[in-house]
Amino acid sequence: MNISEMIAGTMFMPPEWDREFNHIHSDSRDIQPGDLFVARKGHASHGQEFISAAIDAGAVAVFSENAEMFRCESGNVPVFPVSDLEQQLPVWLQNRYPGFKSLTLYGVTGTNGKSSVTQFIAQLAAASGKRCGVVGTLGNGFFPDFEETKNTTPDICVVYRLLDQFFEAGADSAALEVSSHGLHQGRVAGLIFDVAVLTNITQDHLDYHGDMANYFAAKAALFDKDKAKSAVINIDDEYGARLLNMPDLCDHYLTLSSSKNNKADVLFNKITATKSGMKAELQTPWGAGDVYLPLLGEFNVANLAAAVTTLAVTGENFDDLLAKAETLQPVAGRMALYTKPGGCKAVIDFAHTPEAIRVAINSLAPLSDSISLVFGCGGDRDRTKRTLMASAAALADNVWLTDDNPRNESAEQIFNDVSDSPDASDFTYIHDRAAAITAAIEATPEDGVLLIAGKGHENYQDIMGVKHKYSDEAVLLSLGYQRAGGGYAS
Incomplete structure (x- = not known):
């Protein structure tokens, strides 16, 4: 498609600057040769900061929100200023x-x-x-x-x-x-x-x-x-x-x-x-x-x-x-059951809010009189939620607090925030998530159920900007557990 076809009826395109393009991107990291880059104002930065990177990656033209004037960058790449980009972009995307x-x-x-x-x-x-x-x-x-x-x-x-x-x-x-x-x-x-x-x-x-x-x-x-x-x-x-x-x-x-x-x-x-x-x-x-x-x-x-x-x-x-x-088949990370001969049932759920923790624990109650829980709270996120998480977690019979994705926040600070809740007084605190899961399995009776919650779908733990390969499922598999098929194992 030509740029003039994409923007038809919304702005004028001088014929000398019209050209074919492949896809439209507002993330410079996604640009491939022949693509169009849209430099938008984002939550934390402005796409204008990445125009050069987009052009280096092969962008053939740029539309920039609130740019002062038209200019031509290296390689004869035009940068078009658009004052109402947020209104125009959906129309352009619908055309493309x-x-x-x-x-x-x-x-x-x-x-x-x-x-x-x-x-x-x-x-x-x-x-x-x-x-x-x-x-x-x-x-x-x-x-x-x-x-x-x-x-x-x-x-x-x-x-x-x-x-x-x-x-x-x-x-x-x-x-x-x-x-x-x-x-x-x-x-x-x-x-x-x-x-x-x-x-x-x-x-x-x-x-x-x-x-x-x-x-x-x-x-x-x-x-x-x-x-x-x-x-x-x-x-x-x-x-x-x-x-x-x-x-x-x-x-x-x-x-x-x-x-x-x-x-x-x-x-x-x-x-x-x-x-x-x-x-x-x-x-x-x-x-x-x-x-x-x-x-x-x-x-x-x-x-x-x-x-x-x-x-x-x-x-x-x-x-x-x-x-x-x-x-129906279960959704990944949504009450996924794992079993092991002689071991307790283990359930992985991505529950990361107080209500989700509460619902997950209550959902497992019909399966056993003994419910254990391993959970964590993500770093660089709403700190006021942490004591609420503790209150919900306390519905379980035994609780292990561990690291989720601390990100750029101190894991110890996260523990301290959770421990501010009086409901957290009986929790066991272990930063190493794999060690916490292992300890919880060992402490949960064979007829009990262990809920492993809080960690999302990512196959890593984000600790101070470094992503360490990790998954709750991998820990269970290493301990001899297998994913239950169909509904759940009896």
Whole structure:
């Protein structure tokens, strides 16, 4: 495509500076020869600082936000000033990557559950013979083959390019995790979602948003009638209930609840743990029925209800969706069970918020009277959350506090913050995460369950700027554990 085609109708391109280009990037590290670089103002820096790097990497032209004037850089590369770049960029991306127009778009936001809901949507769609791409924390692509990603919701240039690639690969839909950062920074600007989903909102990312009001406002933006055609909202969550009072809420929405008292459009209840997973009843506008889920945790029933409702809103058969739920595979790092002859059960979950820890522990309660926990708190993140994490962790019978990703913060300081909670007085403190897991396994009875939480999907620990190769799963495998297949081992 020529630059003039991309910007048609938005700005004038002198013919002498028009040229062909391949892809559009706002990260200079992604530039390949023939690409176009967009120098935007970011959260911590401005793309103008990286124009030379982009040109050295092969950029054929640059559009720079708030640049003073047109100039030509080395190699005859034009740098065009654009005062309203944030408004123009979505239009340009839509011209370059039109595939998104042919996709049914599902946007899922919430503190917890985004990965599960998006991947459940993709798996259920695949079971119906359709192809649904996924964009999210655990990677981008088609389940279960995901390519690693830098962010839950990537940069806007990456989002549009991915959607276009999904369409070219035969997809008819895409499920996107839409983070509060992604919404606040305009990473999904210009997209209109067929269905927007709210799982829940609990304290997280206050280091970025400042307070819960701003955090909620960021997520609520996804449900504006200009951004979503329909919505699925969990009103068991207090912020979900608040969302219903939003003046610009999309015209069509369905509510979810596990409580009959909420008079929700979709009710999921009678939840029980079985030898092979979870069983529940769903009552919906499309009918009622029992659903059997080969996964751990009551929260996964809520995630499934959200996924089923989302697909039913766009025309999928409800009864077929219930039947296909029995084939769902667990999402990486979401209550993944590992077993070892003669050893306790071990469960890895990426829970990193107080509510997620609380839900995970309660979900394991039906499996054993003895629940142990290994968890950590990430460095350079919201410090006010740490005592809340301790209170949630104290629901377990025995707790080991260990390092997560200390990043550039003192690991000892993180321990001190957690220990400020009176609930942390009986915790065992071990910085070495592998050693903490080993100690917890040795101390947990054979009929007990060890929950290993807090560490994310990264295959490293970030300590003072150095990324050390590490994974909780690798530790378990080295101790003789194996990943349980299907639901969970008895």
